[in-house]
Amino acid sequence: DQQVKQNSPSLSVQEGRISILNCDYTNSMFDYFLWYKKYPAEGPTFLISISSIKDKNEDGRFTVFLNKSAKHLSLHIVPSQPGDSAVYFCAATLNRDDKIIFGKGTRLHILP
Amino acid sequence: GAVVSQHPSRVICKSGTSVKIECRSLDFQATTMFWYRQFPKQSLMLMATSNEGSKATYEQGVEKDKFLINHASLTLSTLTVTSAHPEDSSFYICSAVGTGKETQYFGPGTRLLVL
Numbered sequence: 373d374q375q376v377k378q379n380s381p382s383l384s385v386q387e388g389r390i391s392i393l394n395c396d397y398t399n400s401m402f403d404y405f406l407w408y409k410k411y412p413a414e415g416p417t418f419l420i421s422i423s424s425i426k427d428k429n430e431d432g433r434f435t436v437f438l439n440k441s442a443k444h445l446s447l448h449i450v451p452s453q454p455g456d457s458a459v460y461f462c463a464a465t466l467n468r469d470d471k472i473i474f475g476k477g478t479r480l481h482i483l484p
Numbered sequence: 485g486a487v488v489s490q491h492p493s494r495v496i497c498k499s500g501t502s503v504k505i506e507c508r509s510l511d512f513q514a515t516t517m518f519w520y521r522q523f524p525k526q527s528l529m530l531m532a533t534s535n536e537g538s539k540a541t542y543e544q545g546v547e548k549d550k551f552l553i554n555h556a557s558l559t560l561s562t563l564t565v566t567s568a569h570p571e572d573s574s575f576y577i578c579s580a581v582g583t584g585k586e587t588q589y590f591g592p593g594t595r596l597l598v599l
Contacts, residue, residue: 376527413592413593413595414593415490415577415590415591415592415593416528418588418589461527471518471530471533472528472530472579472588473530474527474529475527476526476527477527
């Protein structure tokens with residue numbers, strides 16, 4: 373059973389506009405959420421994270437929003453740039469045991 | 485930032501052979517390393533947690549006799565796929581834990597193709 377769900381396998385966004393990547397989770401015990409970016413044939417790289425006690429975290433062009441009641445989080449990228457084209461994984465951890473549970477990823481295409 | 489390397493980056497082998505993949509943390513000590521595999525269009529699946537000096541902890545459904553993990557030092561963990569079969573063809577990624585959750589650094593991955 374998928375505990376972290378990314379229901380959109382792909383997303384296309386015009387360069388300069390906002391990219392919004394969505395993620396839902398089922399386990400209310402998750403204490404930490406992370407977003408990773410992955411290029412083909414490379415390992416994931418960490419982008420941004422948020423603790424379950426917060427509802428927003430911002431870092432440059434990246435903002436993550438957490439809605440615990442809806443068990444939903446989203447990653448906003450603004451403005452979107454060509455180099456943002458990649459697969460984005462939403463992930464969560466449980467009880468700080470360092471295991472990361474990943475969603476299936478969303479492929480983001482930034483259109484010129 | 486911290487660097488994690490994997491070797492080899494790509495390997496092609498015949499069915500029935502064993503393949504060893506190395507994961508090294510290059511500039512920090514990692515008491516814990518994780519091994520993941522990724523099938524096309526699927527998420528990263530955690531296979532096992534590798535702790536230095538102790539036995540690895542395998543996730544449910546992962547055969548410990550098939551995927552041998554050795555974490556002999558604070559900078560090296562190895563994954564050996566024994567008697568590989570075509571269904572083992574996948575992208576294997578390791579990660580090493582630094583001082584906090586954000587500091588789980590991923591290796592570049594190893595593409596395994598079993599013919």
